[in-house]
Amino acid sequence: MTxxxxxxQNISKHFGGTRALHEVSFDVMPGELHxxxxxxxxxxxxxxKILSGVITSYDGELAVDxxxxxxxxxxxxxxxxxxxxxxxxxxxxxxxxxxxxxLGREFRSGYLFRNDRAMxxxxxxxxxxxxxxxxxxxxxxxxxxxxxxxxxxxxxxxLNSRILVMDEPTSALTEAEVDRLYRVIAKLRTQGTTIxxxxxxxxEVFNLSDRITVLRDGQFIGxxxxxxxxxxxxxxxxxxxxxxxxxxxxxxARGQKILEVKNLSLAWPGHxxxxxxxxxxxxxxxxxxxGIAGLMGAGRTELLxxxxxxxxxxxxxxxxxxxQSIAPRHPSEAKKAGLALVxxxxxxxxxxxxxxxxxxxxxxxxxxxxxxxMLNQRSERELSESMVSKLRIKTAGLTPPIGSLSGGNQQxxxxxxxxxxxxxxxxxxxxxxxVDVGAKAELYRVIRSLCSEGLGVIVTSSELPELLTLSDRIxxxxxxxxxxxxxxxxxxxxxxxxxxxxxxxxxxSA
Amino acid sequence: xxxxxxxxxxxxxxxxxxxxxLSWLLVVIATMALDTNHTYWYASADSAQLILRQTVLLxxxxxxxxxxxxxxxxxxxxxxxxxxxxxxxxxLMIVLDPEGFKAGxxxxxxxxxxxxxxxxVGAMVGTxxxxxxxxxxxxxxxxxxxxxxxxxxxxRGLTPTLTGGKSQIDFPDASLRDALKDVTTxxxxxxxxxxxxxxxxxxTVIGRHLQAMGxxxxxxxxxxxxxxxxxxxxxxxxxxSASIVGIISFADNGSAKPDIMARGxxxxxxxASVIGGCSLQxxxxxxxxxxxxxxxxxxxxxxxxxIVGAGADVFEGxxxxxxVVVAVTFSQRGGGKLVGKQYFSNEIGWSVIPTLGxxxxxxxxxxxxxxxxxxxxxxxxxxxxxxxxxVVRAVLESRTxxxxxx
Numbered sequence: 062m063t064x065x066x067x068x069x070q071n072i073s074k075h076f077g078g079t080r081a082l083h084e085v086s087f088d089v090m091p092g093e094l095h096x097x098x099x100x101x102x103x104x105x106x107x108x109x110k111i112l113s114g115v116i117t118s119y120d121g122e123l124a125v126d127x128x129x130x131x132x133x134x135x136x137x138x139x140x141x142x143x144x145x146x147x148x149x150x151x152x153x154x155x156x157x158x159x160x161x162x163x164l165g166r167e168f169r170s171g172y173l174f175r176n177d178r179a180m181x182x183x184x185x186x187x188x189x190x191x192x193x194x195x196x197x198x199x200x201x202x203x204x205x206x207x208x209x210x211x212x213x214x215x216x217x218x219x220l221n222s223r224i225l226v227m228d229e230p231t232s233a234l235t236e237a238e239v240d241r242l243y244r245v246i247a248k249l250r251t252q253g254t255t256i257x258x259x260x261x262x263x264x265e266v267f268n269l270s271d272r273i274t275v276l277r278d279g280q281f282i283g284x285x286x287x288x289x290x291x292x293x294x295x296x297x298x299x300x301x302x303x304x305x306x307x308x309x310x311x312x313x314a315r316g317q318k319i320l321e322v323k324n325l326s327l328a329w330p331g332h333x334x335x336x337x338x339x340x341x342x343x344x345x346x347x348x349x350x351x352g353i354a355g356l357m358g359a360g361r362t363e364l365l366x367x368x369x370x371x372x373x374x375x376x377x378x379x380x381x382x383x384x385q386s387i388a389p390r391h392p393s394e395a396k397k398a399g400l401a402l403v404x405x406x407x408x409x410x411x412x413x414x415x416x417x418x419x420x421x422x423x424x425x426x427x428x429x430x431x432x433x434x435m436l437n438q439r440s441e442r443e444l445s446e447s448m449v450s451k452l453r454i455k456t457a458g459l460t461p462p463i464g465s466l467s468g469g470n471q472q473x474x475x476x477x478x479x480x481x482x483x484x485x486x487x488x489x490x491x492x493x494x495x496v497d498v499g500a501k502a503e504l505y506r507v508i509r510s511l512c513s514e515g516l517g518v519i520v521t522s523s524e525l526p527e528l529l530t531l532s533d534r535i536x537x538x539x540x541x542x543x544x545x546x547x548x549x550x551x552x553x554x555x556x557x558x559x560x561x562x563x564x565x566x567x568x569x570s571a
Numbered sequence: 572x573x574x575x576x577x578x579x580x581x582x583x584x585x586x587x588x589x590x591x592x593l594s595w596l597l598v599v600i601a602t603m604a605l606d607t608n609h610t611y612w613y614a615s616a617d618s619a620q621l622i623l624r625q626t627v628l629l630x631x632x633x634x635x636x637x638x639x640x641x642x643x644x645x646x647x648x649x650x651x652x653x654x655x656x657x658x659x660x661x662x663l664m665i666v667l668d669p670e671g672f673k674a675g676x677x678x679x680x681x682x683x684x685x686x687x688x689x690x691x692v693g694a695m696v697g698t699x700x701x702x703x704x705x706x707x708x709x710x711x712x713x714x715x716x717x718x719x720x721x722x723x724x725x726x727r728g729l730t731p732t733l734t735g736g737k738s739q740i741d742f743p744d745a746s747l748r749d750a751l752k753d754v755t756t757x758x759x760x761x762x763x764x765x766x767x768x769x770x771x772x773x774x775t776v777i778g779r780h781l782q783a784m785g786x787x788x789x790x791x792x793x794x795x796x797x798x799x800x801x802x803x804x805x806x807x808x809x810x811x812s813a814s815i816v817g818i819i820s821f822a823d824n825g826s827a828k829p830d831i832m833a834r835g836x837x838x839x840x841x842x843a844s845v846i847g848g849c850s851l852q853x854x855x856x857x858x859x860x861x862x863x864x865x866x867x868x869x870x871x872x873x874x875x876x877x878i879v880g881a882g883a884d885v886f887e888g889x890x891x892x893x894x895v896v897v898a899v900t901f902s903q904r905g906g907g908k909l910v911g912k913q914y915f916s917n918e919i920g921w922s923v924i925p926t927l928g929x930x931x932x933x934x935x936x937x938x939x940x941x942x943x944x945x946x947x948x949x950x951x952x953x954x955x956x957x958x959x960x961x962v963v964r965a966v967l968e969s970r971t972x973x974x975x976x977x
């Protein structure tokens with residue numbers, strides 16, 4: 062047996078009173094792809110931050126190549142060959158690809174002058190080794206997320222990293238980009254790179270990894286050889302209890318039509334295609350979940366924004382909600398009409414980080430807590446408490462800051478915020494992004510039970526299995542057009558993917 | 572549902588308001604001890620009145636500024652709006668009652684219309700800010716920077732056309748002047764004003780929405796909050812509160828000199844808000860905190876004047892600067908620790924030590940230098956002592972850093 066390349070020994074880390082890691086120990090072998098699994102808050106990211114020198118104060122020991130190391134920064138970690146690809150990418154959007162790859166290590170000619178040409182050549186070389194031929198002078202901000210991630214990987218390669226930490230690398234990628242990432246990973250492995258791979262997604266963990274380590278509540282639970290285990294065992298280790306297979310029970314009876322959209326189009330001035338959405342029509346009935354599938358850039362978010370009056374330009378077409386034609390131009394109008402939108406980017410567009418749990422929940426329904434000109438604190442508390450118990454939000458009361466909750470519970474708070482407005486139609490834009498397995502199942506159940514109360518739900522997701530579990534019907538968007546619609550009984554991943562990859566150029570221009 | 576919030580004492584102890592009250596008491600006690608004339612002791616009523624007047628005058632527009640800051644914006648124009656409002660108030664009285672203005676007895680109707688008109692002009696300036704920010708799409712910094720320079724210039728241009736060529740408007744009516752600058756009256760008006768704003772911010776939906784907008788504007792809009800209307804309200808409150816100060820200052824100063832009046836006051840208002848716990852990132856801050864910030868700022872300026880015995884206006888800027896740096900350093904999360912934080916051990920830290928030493932020496936000379944021949948030497952010695960102390964600190968920091976690494 063060879064010696065481990067990384068040896069983690071009794072590492073503990075506390076943030077204030079909360080325990081992020083508790084005496085975690087395990088080894089990583091050279092050249093392996095070692096997956097780290099665990100629910101949100103299990104301590105995966107904290108551990109990876111310690112490994113890559115982002116967090117420098119902790120208890121316990123870390124050994125690389127058998128030598129104890131204590132990094133004082135990411136530079137230290139890079140010098141022994143460890144690089145991290147963060148879930149939220151760390152690129153300077155205003156700088157070029159080459160400038161980003163060599164940020165802080167710029168090539169110079171003489172002492173003072175930057176050698177941009179040499180950096181661009183080197184960047185081209187690196188990108189070519191990743192089967193990517195984007196010109197290196199393009200601004201990082203102009204790239205798609207998948208390409209940006211390749212830039213990060215190229216940066217790691219330029220550092221001669223032997224150990225690459227990837228924190229949920231596929232969470233924002235389209236299927237095609239995921240395939241390319243897998244090819245890059247395979248290539249890196251033939252070169253002997255050791256990869257630590259954090260992921261929620263069982264299928265990719267089982268596709269890629271040699272061994273799987275499970276963390277739960279900051280503790281080491283176990284390491285398994287991938288070949289000798291299965292998804293059910295790993296999931297069980299992660300949550301520490303048997304989770305029922307995701308059978309959400311019988312689907313709800315379809316009620317009367319609640320929302321109809323006819324020929325919705327949204328212009329896109331200055332773009333080759335000319336439109337973000339083109340002639341999208343859909344119907345939604347009470348008690349029904351309509352899933353919207355589509356790759357990144359297909360127009361899922363734009364469609365929901367149009368319905369909710371949140372698009373920058375006014376869409377054309379007709380929106381009929383509960384028999385009334387509406388054309389909201391501000392979210393407040395959509396809200397009044399009976400629509401609710403849970404946004405995709407929770408941190409940026411959803412939560413109010415400076416406020417506590419209770420105030421985040423009541424944000425949209427404060428008028429129900431008003432007595433005279435004043436906010437009545439008791440009625441406000443009752444409103445938020447009703448949602449905490451209805452949605453089973455795990456929180457120590459209403460006063461902790463919203464940021465102290467897990468992703469899934471934050472998401473439930475935002476769902477609760479909108480339920481308090483008594484909507485007729487709930488729009489959920491990728492509601493389980495960054496939410497762990499257990500909380501996902503909870504959210505599915507919540508959505509299903511809301512439907513049984515007569516709500517119509519439209520949900521988008523990047524994960525097809527999720528849509529297949531949750532929806533009664535699935536419509537597929539591709540490059541701004543509706544390319545297919547399936548009843549759930551007819552829908553398969555293959556059919557959906559096929560519809561989602563039709564390109565707009567194949568349509569006659571209208 | 573269990574409510575695991577910290578104890579009342581714990582919350583009190585960690586609140587900005589409590590820390591400010593403690594610091595304020597310390598300043599007052601220190602001034603009592605250090606002031607060789609013992610003004611606070613022998614003339615406590617006068618001292619209190621002076622500080623109260625200054626606090627109230629700062630308080631009005633600092634509260635306006637605070638609401639803008641809490642809602643995620645910034646208002647750099649308050650000083651100019653004060654000067655403009657004084658000018659406009661004077662101009663309106665001239666226009667509405669020219670004879671009375673000359674005779675020194677402005678008619679009540681002209682006064683009431685003048686005040687109402689001035690406040691209306693304030694609201695119009697606020698509306699202009701809101702339009703520039705929401706419709707034109709300027710950053711608040713730029714929009715209010717433009718009015719900061721623009722409105723003062725406008726007032727300077729307006730004054731000579733109404734006064735027959737003079738660059739200032741003298742306050743016309745002695746009894747009106749006494750009424751408008753009366754400390755009891757303005758304090759009562761301020762208390763009412765502050766209560767309304769406190770009520771607005773902490774007890775109404777609008778207040779909650781303002782905080783939400785300051786914390787996350789995008790999320791606020793997507794929650795169906797009319798952010799544009801809220802911005803209008805915030806900037807109108809900011810400008811109107813400055814207009815109130817303009818009216819009072821006109822009486823208080825006895826004249827409106829648009830070229831120098833209230834110059835730089837906007838920064839005092841921002842400083843008072845920040846000292847009072849408002850975050851310039853928006854979303855955080857309270858009305859009581861801001862009032863205490865004003866009280867603390869004015870008291871410490873007064874205290875330095877008492878102890879040093881020199882003109883407070885000269886050192887006001889220095890004091891505000893130092894207080895802002897110290898207050899914000901200590902209110903930052905995880906910042907402001909005296910022990911265990913590395914301040915001087917890197918290149919920039921070492922480079923700043925001479926700057927701090929020279930500043931300390933010069934301040935010593937300015938504050939305490941009696942006109943003795945040895946005063947400059949004292950200052951040099953003091954500056955060197957400061958440098959020595961900082962070097963010792965830097966060396967100690969470097970050592971702990973080195974031992975932390977091994």
